[in-house]
Amino acid sequence: MFDLVIRNGTIVDGTGRARFVGDIAVRDGVLEQVGGTVHGRGDREIDATGLVVTPGFVDTHTHFDGQITWDDLLEPSASHGVTTIVAGNCGVGFAPVLPERREQLVQLMEGVEDIPGVAMTEGMTWDWVTFPEYLDALDTRAWSMDVGTQITHGALRVWVMGDRAIGDTTPTADEVDAMAALVAEAVRAGALGFSTSRTFSHRAPDGNFVPGTFATADELWPIAAAASGAGRVVFQLAPLGTTSQDPEEVLKELDWMRRLSLEFGVTVSPVLAQIPTNPGLYREVLDGALAARADGAMVIPQVSAKSQGLLLGLTTSHAFMRRPTFVGLAAAHVGDLDALVAQLRRPEVRAEILAEEDLPLTGELFEGIAAFAQNATSIIFPIDDRVDAEPTADDSVAGIASRRGLSPLEVMYDLMLEQDGRALLMAGINNYANCSLDGVHDMLTHPASVIGLSDAGAHCGLLVDASMPTMLLTHWVRDRTRGPRL
Structure with missing residues (x-):
């Protein structure tokens, strides 16, 4: 039976x-x-x-670290067929943590992963100090899916080094030993591995690089040794060079990942995307990872099933959010989108905003998106009820502007006001060279890669890639017309 x-x-x-x-x-x-x-x-x-x-899908790259302490469903992943998630990625997490350092870890998560700090501060139960206690706290909960997590470099450094954790600070030998011991303790308690971040795009809200960005082999090797000595683990990272024009950086990273895996028997899991400044680099990394596997190393890059970018619109970030007139109107109509849209539809207001220069930058988190959006209209696409996962260049804001005889910024302004100001536009930054997902198909079918990188639970105001499993089945298996399917 x-x-x-x-x-x-x-x-x-x-x-x-x-x-x-x-x-x-x-x-x-x-x-x-x-x-x-x-x-x-x-x-x-x-x-x-x-x-x-x-x-069900196993999502190896999420940032539900805080959400798993208060949310049983773990949406939006639950609605997209995910039955197992792994948290604690990219070096940011919440254990171990001293009570007086909680806010520092919240700020790191907010800066790197765009999760509102107030939601984490008020939502988390904080009934732990050590990493084993964090796992014990999770054991008291039940979710719609299975949950695993990793111990993160940021939390480790803050615990051991305090204020010295941030920036290009080298830990003492005793501090490295302390971090290694904590990692071993975490793995014995049930951590799936250790994660760190080395990319310059990961920063705290104050602009500082996250803890561990500049870590050397003298710090990483003892941590990997301790982790592997305590169990079979993954060494996950956002490597240096992932957003760089210098291919040598990411290829050098690949070399030490290979050596780390060979020496300690860990599976190294770097994130990988096709970057617009060097769209063929991903292939070198994947081929290098495959060659490393032939040597006995396990370097398995995580790749996405979709383009990576930003959602732009009045309800999130956009090209005009640093224009003086818009800033004034937004401040006058906080919480009243309809009133704001009514003002923005006035021809004289439209003309004024389009003619203005941006206000000087103040260091506010994500304010640089405005300048990016103004200069990236060839890779920004309107979204309607029929979501096109692979729009062409003609579908872009620049393409529409050319057909209408308007400037791209005029078109973007008008598009944002559609749907009563709730319209969204998608910027396809990574994984979308030449307005095509052919590179993604290449990554998905390469024998060295694994599907991951949804960032579910993160980037609440910029993107929602937790839908990746659904797109995998709809676009890649069923609907794609601009190239091979899976």
């Missing part, structure tokens, strides 16, 4: 082999049979004739 039997489903098992029709049996939460005919009965039986049956 089984708890559940699913009969006559078209099974896509996630291994890459062809789909097949068969039954599935589950007992005590464990798959007892996949395929063939299940001869026993189930307490519950489902006729899946004509339906596809798949395992």
